[in-house]
Amino acid sequence: MPHFLPAQDVTTPGGLLLVLAVLVPFAGVLTGIVFGGRGPQRVAFATLAAGLAIGIAIADALVRSGDAVAYILGGWMPPLGVALRADGLSVVMLLAVAVVIGGIGVYARADFGMPPGVREARAPFVFWLLLLAVWGSLNLVFVSGDLFTLYVALELLTFAAVPLVSLDGRTETLRSALRYLLYALLGSVLYLLGAVLLYGAYGTLDIPLLAARVHPEPAAWAAVALMTSGLLAKTALFPLHLWLPPAHAGAPAAASAVLSGLVIKGSWFLVVRLWLDVFAGVVTLPSAQALAALGSAAILVGNVVALRQTRLKLLIAYSTVAQIGYLFLMFPLAAGLAAAGLDSATAVNGGMLQAISHATAKAAMFMAAGLVYTTLGHDRVADLRGVASALPMTVLAFALAGASLIGLPPSGGFLAKWLLLSAAITTAQWWWALVMLVGGLLTSAYVFIVVVSAMAPAHEGWTPKASVPRYQQAAVLALALCSFLLGAAVLCPVDVMQIGRTVSWDTVSP
């Protein structure tokens, strides 16, 4: 029903920036291929700077206008044409991804710089191109205004992420990459089937149009079930997480940081879009509870399995499995708040903050693990002695990132869990609060095990296997600090995340 569309359906000032946010990284990929040799790395750094500037400009346009930024491609109105839209949720994700990709780019200069004397090596060449491709696809996921563009964006993201897993070309990583690809393909084909059903039932895939037309009936239920289960396979929510630990732990450190920090957030963001914006009137509180129950199982199983790991990278990968669980606790809380006639922003902001603080913290942790591996030549958790004296900044970064995962103040994880906990108390869903507290305790256990092991003094005469450039350590520390200080977001004068949320749970639910 077009009555709440006009505000959305014109190209707003700054709308062209959305096109640039997607176009610039992909233009970087293409020019990188043309230049070859050291080209991709140089192009990547230029693109990183430009992309961050574009992200800030979009945020500026959003806050200035106080409404979503939109761009109508080719001037064709939806439902025939395609619109790009960025509301508050999209913009904070765009910015967070730009910052994390920047940190990973600086870190990866040492690992994936072209070695002197070599004109072109395969892994560095491919890494920079894929880094830009992941970034462009994620930006497309955040700004797409219709479900089919989102499908294409998700597939691009998968195609860019899968080769990152097997950059070193070992049998083991090829196998994890193939397993990841199969899970992801099943996920995307289920998503596409849901989208097709929606088009058949409602004749549009544009998000605001669809949100106005969709109503509780079997076609909509089937679509939401298919799309959600497909996206859960891609996000690796328990029990569809089996592909994640080998894939994330086997990749090179910089690639693990991209995969674990960012790539899974793409499909998760889409679940948020669907449940909050498209199917707000279709999904019920019990279905949201089921989603969060899977999340709770992920938190408990992921954390307990992480505690039992002997290798640092696998420990961090299982920690990702657990942290994904927290991302799904927001759904029943938002539904509960809306059902009680309250503003669901507390729960939604909590979930988004959890995603951002996990993105920064997990990227920092994987890169820290990479530096530990370079220094020691292994990553056995029980045998990390001497790391603290060789890499003081890195161990500090690991501890700060761990503090954010545990949820110690003033970290982003603290603010996120605080918002989710208060939403859980307000809506009298105490069991989610209990899960969060137990999860926090288990997380603190494995963070302390690693930090204590790393603090142990080195043996007499022990020397690091390889020295690590200072800027790599600084990049890791910077991302960890971002996560640790994200709690300061509470001081932000405007609630950026809720700008331009025309369709929300409370306006659509009967």
Next chain:
Amino acid sequence: MNGTTLFGLCAAALVGIGLYGLIVNPQPLRKILGFNVIGSGVFLLFGVIARRGAAVGMGGDPVPQALLITGIVVAFSATALAVALLLRLFDEGGSVTLTTDAQQAKTKPDPPDA
């Protein structure tokens, strides 16, 4: 039963067969084929939806046809990527199983200790 319902049921059957194959078959190549069978089901369904406009005298709905072609291209590239990975895995490891030696006895592919 009219043509639309028949095609719709065929699409549902294809999705079901493909899903069964993808989940049950342990060989990666068969899983890839299973994915393609599901894809065919989805595309057939989209084709049926595109024909729906014909009832009111239009030739058909062009939007699903455009989306359908994009979907086929995406599924084709996905298959190409999966087969390329599979061939590389065969070259490197000499076999194409998704389970490692330690897990051969198990039925469920648990993550290996990489």
